Amino acid sequence: MSDKALFEYACRLGDDSLILGQRLSEWCGHAPMLEIDLSLANIGLDLIGQATHFLKLAGDVEGKGRDADALAFRRDVLDFRNCLLVEQPNGDFAQTIARQFLFSNWQELLFRDLTRSRNETIAAIAAKAVKEVAYHTRFADEWMVRLGDGTDESRGRIAAGLDWMWRFVDELFEVDAAIAPLIAAGIGADVRALRTEWDARVAKTLADATLELPKPRRATLGGRAGHHSEHLGHLLSEMQFLQRAYPGATW
Amino acid sequence: MYTTELDDNKKKPATVPSAPEDPVRLAAFEARVAADDFIEPKDWMPEAYRKTLIRQISQHAHSEIVGMLPEGNWITRAPSLRRKAVLLAKVQDEGGHGLYLYAAAETLGTSRDEMIEALHSGRAKYSTIFNYPTLTWADIGAIGWLVDGAAIMNQVPLQRTSYGPYARAMVRICKEESFHQRQGYEIMMTLAAGTAEQKRMAQSALDRWWWPSLMMFGPPDDNSPNSAQSMRWRIKRETNDQIRQKFIDVTVPQAEAIDLQVPDPALKWNETRGSYDFGEIDWEEFYAVVRGEGPLAKERMNARVKAWEEGAWVREAAMAHADKRRVRAAAE
Numbered sequence: 001m002s003d004k005a006l007f008e009y010a011c012r013l014g015d016d017s018l019i020l021g022q023r024l025s026e027w028c029g030h031a032p033m034l035e036i037d038l039s040l041a042n043i044g045l046d047l048i049g050q051a052t053h054f055l056k057l058a059g060d061v062e063g064k065g066r067d068a069d070a071l072a073f074r075r076d077v078l079d080f081r082n083c084l085l086v087e088q089p090n091g092d093f094a095q096t097i098a099r100q101f102l103f104s105n106w107q108e109l110l111f112r113d114l115t116r117s118r119n120e121t122i123a124a125i126a127a128k129a130v131k132e133v134a135y136h137t138r139f140a141d142e143w144m145v146r147l148g149d150g151t152d153e154s155r156g157r158i159a160a161g162l163d164w165m166w167r168f169v170d171e172l173f174e175v176d177a178a179i180a181p182l183i184a185a186g187i188g189a190d191v192r193a194l195r196t197e198w199d200a201r202v203a204k205t206l207a208d209a210t211l212e213l214p215k216p217r218r219a220t221l222g223g224r225a226g227h228h229s230e231h232l233g234h235l236l237s238e239m240q241f242l243q244r245a246y247p248g249a250t251w
Numbered sequence: 252m253y254t255t256e257l258d259d260n261k262k263k264p265a266t267v268p269s270a271p272e273d274p275v276r277l278a279a280f281e282a283r284v285a286a287d288d289f290i291e292p293k294d295w296m297p298e299a300y301r302k303t304l305i306r307q308i309s310q311h312a313h314s315e316i317v318g319m320l321p322e323g324n325w326i327t328r329a330p331s332l333r334r335k336a337v338l339l340a341k342v343q344d345e346g347g348h349g350l351y352l353y354a355a356a357e358t359l360g361t362s363r364d365e366m367i368e369a370l371h372s373g374r375a376k377y378s379t380i381f382n383y384p385t386l387t388w389a390d391i392g393a394i395g396w397l398v399d400g401a402a403i404m405n406q407v408p409l410q411r412t413s414y415g416p417y418a419r420a421m422v423r424i425c426k427e428e429s430f431h432q433r434q435g436y437e438i439m440m441t442l443a444a445g446t447a448e449q450k451r452m453a454q455s456a457l458d459r460w461w462w463p464s465l466m467m468f469g470p471p472d473d474n475s476p477n478s479a480q481s482m483r484w485r486i487k488r489e490t491n492d493q494i495r496q497k498f499i500d501v502t503v504p505q506a507e508a509i510d511l512q513v514p515d516p517a518l519k520w521n522e523t524r525g526s527y528d529f530g531e532i533d534w535e536e537f538y539a540v541v542r543g544e545g546p547l548a549k550e551r552m553n554a555r556v557k558a559w560e561e562g563a564w565v566r567e568a569a570m571a572h573a574d575k576r577r578v579r580a581a582a583e
């Protein structure tokens with residue numbers, strides 16, 4: 001197993017959590033009600049914690065002296081490895097919930113698998129994180145149902161939110177040459193095998209929410225190779241501002 | 252924090268009970284309070300006591316919520332993963348404080364929606380401190396150090412305030428505030444020991460936040476007409492000037508320890524008093540900010556009103572869904 005593959009994989013795991021955590025933190029102080037504000041902050045905190053662990057692993061594996069902060073704050077778009085779903089803008093609360101719903105259901109299955117990873121660090125991070133993500137999934141599922149089976153307005157908004165996010169689903173289940181060897185070695189999870197269970201979970205919640213499954217569409221891919229949407233650059237320019245403006249300073 | 256008397260008291264008379272209270276009950280109430288008994292929601296209380304508490308607790312709650320905005324301004328730009336997590340957790344704590352405090356105020360017969368409406372319409376006040384801008388990362392340090400530090404000074408005595416639910420909320424809140432104060436000071440310490448640019452940020456933050464922090468304790472005692480009544484009812488336990496002095500005495504050595512200059516040329520240790528003498532506070536600025544003329548008052552209120560209005564459909568959906576479930580459960 002090359003360290004390069006493991007570095008790549010740890011970056012993907014860490015960047016998914018980091019970018020979604022950053023997105024959720026944008027809500028802080030502006031959510032529709034105080035209880036939601038606290039929940040979104042909680043989820044954001046969990047994700048930033050996961051990112052810190054995975055990016056530390058990436059830095060350690062790479063062995064070039066980069067720590068989690070160096071990876072988070074001093075890489076540019078082409079080197080970010082998160083899926084396109086997590087970098088999508090918050091939009092309204094429905095769009096945020098649609099994103100969380102699709103992602104957390106996937107991340108929970110992924111981490112459940114990774115608790116059995118042959119890499120001890122990954123297994124340990126996943127073991128802690130899978131409990132956190134079970135809560136994220138419940139939060140998102142419950143809001144899907146409330147918004148879908150709430151008012152006409154909320155139903156329209158959540159349907160639009162899902163419609164925005166749906167093209168990024170297939171990327172979650174993609175396996176490419178960069179990580180295939182990790183799957184073979186029992187270190188990475190074979191996400192293709194998670195699709196059936198994910199589909200069933202999503203279908204169940206959408207049925208509870210009285211929402212229709214979005215129609216299939218052409219997948220938008222590229223995040224894992226650094227080919228992102230236009231949104232990520234703006235997110236990074238905000239997140240990385242201090243580290244970029246004052247290189248070498250300690251904070 | 253933020254429990255100071257914020258009414259523009261040049262305009263308003265102190266609260267007067269609408270009807271004369273039963274003197275026997277009143278005497279019994281006063282005796283209990285004087286004996287440091289806690290008053291609980293079901294207990295009889297004078298109307299003016301109830302009103303003063305609602306005003307004070309809801310102002311406090313609003314301050315926690317509006318206070319999320321200046322610090323929230325830097326969460327997405329925090330300079331490291333650890334700083335980001337700590338700040339997000341801190342701002343989340345403040346939201347939690349708002350939640351406990353709204354709940355404590357609700358035990359006095361008001362609702363969260365009513366209180367929020369009063370805030371958005373400008374009838375209810377919040378701490379003046381949150382109407383100032385956070386310009387650099389150092390402002391996040393200064394807020395934790397000074398603003399949460401001032402909050403602790405204000406709130407520690409309130410753990411023994413006479414109204415039970417308020418006192419208990421304060422016990423929970425005070426634990427978290429001391430963590431907030433420490434993380435803020437640690438940010439300042441790091442910056443003050445950092446590059447010339449970082450040190451400049453730190454000094455500028457202290458320059459800009461010092462005086463507004465002193466104003467957080469409210470007007471001077473001789474101009475705080477509701478204070479005496481509140482002290483007697485043990486809603487307040489120390490006067491504004493007493494707490495302000497305590498804060499200055501604790502904070503000045505902390506600034507010196509990290510080599511930052513407190514922006515007050517009149518500041519001087521007074522051996523006889525065992526306290527610092529300090530310069531004149533600009534009360535005109537304080538009253539202007541209380542009136543809603545703070546530098547960022549409009550931005551803060553717009554942000555709160557926008558979040559509330561844009562979230563209306565979410566709250567409506569949640570209620571509509573809960574109603575549907577109730578109807579379905581009843582039909583089964």
Ligand SMILES: [Fe+2]
Pocket residue numbers: 252315344345348424428
């Ligand atoms: Fe607080």
Ligand SMILES: [Fe+2]
Pocket residue numbers: 345399402427428431
């Ligand atoms: Fe605080």
